[in-house]
Amino acid sequence: xxxxxxxxxxxxxxxxxxxxxxxxxxxxxxxxxxxxxxxxxxxxxxxxxxxxxxxxxxxxxxxxxxxxxxxxxxxxxxxxxxxxxxxxxxxxxxxxxxxxxxxxxxxxxxxxxxxxxxxxxxxxxxxxxxxxxxxxxxxxxxxxxxxxxxxxxxxxxxxxxxxxxxxxxxxxxxxxxxxxxxxxxxxxxxxxxxxxxxxxxxxxxxxxxxxxxxxxxxxxxxxxxxxxxxxxxxxxxxxxxxxxxxxxxxxxxxxxxxxxxxxxxxxxxxxxxxxxxxxxxxxxxxxxxxxxxxxxxxxxxxxxxxxxxxxxx
Amino acid sequence: xxxxxxxxxxxxxxxxxxxxxxxxxxxxxxxxxxxxxxxxxxxxxxxxxxxxxxxxxxxxxxxxxxxxxxxxxxxxxxxxxxxxxxxxxxxxxxxxx
Numbered sequence: 001x002x003x004x005x006x007x008x009x010x011x012x013x014x015x016x017x018x019x020x021x022x023x024x025x026x027x028x029x030x031x032x033x034x035x036x037x038x039x040x041x042x043x044x045x046x047x048x049x050x051x052x053x054x055x056x057x058x059x060x061x062x063x064x065x066x067x068x069x070x071x072x073x074x075x076x077x078x079x080x081x082x083x084x085x086x087x088x089x090x091x092x093x094x095x096x097x098x099x100x101x102x103x104x105x106x107x108x109x110x111x112x113x114x115x116x117x118x119x120x121x122x123x124x125x126x127x128x129x130x131x132x133x134x135x136x137x138x139x140x141x142x143x144x145x146x147x148x149x150x151x152x153x154x155x156x157x158x159x160x161x162x163x164x165x166x167x168x169x170x171x172x173x174x175x176x177x178x179x180x181x182x183x184x185x186x187x188x189x190x191x192x193x194x195x196x197x198x199x200x201x202x203x204x205x206x207x208x209x210x211x212x213x214x215x216x217x218x219x220x221x222x223x224x225x226x227x228x229x230x231x232x233x234x235x236x237x238x239x240x241x242x243x244x245x246x247x248x249x250x251x252x253x254x255x256x257x258x259x260x261x262x263x264x265x266x267x268x269x270x271x272x273x274x275x276x277x278x279x280x281x282x283x284x285x286x287x288x289x290x291x292x293x294x295x296x297x298x299x300x301x302x303x304x305x306x307x308x309x310x311x312x313x
Numbered sequence: 314x315x316x317x318x319x320x321x322x323x324x325x326x327x328x329x330x331x332x333x334x335x336x337x338x339x340x341x342x343x344x345x346x347x348x349x350x351x352x353x354x355x356x357x358x359x360x361x362x363x364x365x366x367x368x369x370x371x372x373x374x375x376x377x378x379x380x381x382x383x384x385x386x387x388x389x390x391x392x393x394x395x396x397x398x399x400x401x402x403x404x405x406x407x408x409x410x
Contacts, residue, residue, distance in 0.1 A: 017333030065395045143333050160410050161401035236407045
């Protein structure tokens with residue numbers, strides 16, 4: 001090991017954070033850029049399914065809440081893009097990677113959102129799973145990412161609670177509403193578990209990222225946490241658990257559960273989910289249609305600069 | 314009597330007390346340029362190992378919101394209590410989410 005590497009590893013082992021101007025291994029930088037930008041893309045793409053429901057949310061209150069949530073997601077995307085930018089990649093490079101398919105985003109957003117109950121289930125389960133992951137990442141070894149996660153976790157807790165509250169209203173409503181809630185749970189439970197990624201043994205980037213403390217807990221451990229906390233939540237809703245094999249294991253102190261459909265997981269990751277093409281196409285269209293806004297900003301700034309220069313002269 | 318500080322720029326000083334934490338504003342000082350401000354800040358603000366990193370920023374480069382604007386700046390948030398987690402009342406067994 002070079003002295004630089006030794007110094008880097010000493011900080012990692014002592015639980016000290018790595019800051020942007022510190023020396024870091026090229027692969028550490030790469031892994032971080034991949035993970036943080038993927039995380040940022042997920043926040044941004046995640047606005048699409050929920051944004052679609054703002055006009056259709058069942059009351060003014062639900063609309064206002066949904067608007068606030070979507071606003072938060074945009075903000076979270078911004079925090080994360082900015083954190084990634086401290087590693088030397090530009091915003092436009094990241095957007096380009098998202099649009100060309102080189103960079104991924106959370107596969108959960110490639111599932112169609114069919115009913116209002118799906119929106120409730122997303123807040124509860126998808127944001128719930130994201131929080132489990134993000135709470136763990138508050139302790140990531142890269143300073144700007146860690147600080148971003150702390151901020152995001154603080155803001156995120158309302159997301160899950162509003163989703164669960166909306167779910168509770170449906171589950172305690174008419175038989176039709178309850179059936180809708182059950183259907184949403186049945187469809188979103190499994191993809192939510194897949195959000196934690198492949199089994200540790202199959203995860204290409206996990207080992208190095210764990211060693212460098214970019215990730216603090218393994219995919220399977222985080223998924224187990226989520227499985228455990230969700231059992232009670234389903235019970236309080238009075239809905240049936242989608243996993244018929246769910247069973248408390250006294251010895252492990254955890255719930256045992258069914259294995260996931262990994263063929264589906266890889267298929268969606270590799271671009272064959274219901275909405276992959278639609279999500280990216282929409283992002284490209286929105287980006288292109290926003291061109292005139294960026295042009296206008298540039299033109300306005302130039303005008304302002306010229307005016308200032310004239311006044312100074 | 315000429316006052317030297319009038320000829321020197323004012324800088325704001327931010328210190329990171331520990332790796333991983335945010336830089337926090339600790340005060341200001343006069344200096345000729347950024348390099349000097351950094352040295353002065355080290356001598357003045359980190360005499361007891363208060364920091365592991367210092368930022369200095371020209372005070373004139375800071376654009377700040379005005380105290381008097383606070384109403385129009387922040388008021389609109391008062392009618393959005395649903396942005397807070399505590400707004401949502403959940404049954405006790407699941408209230409820790």
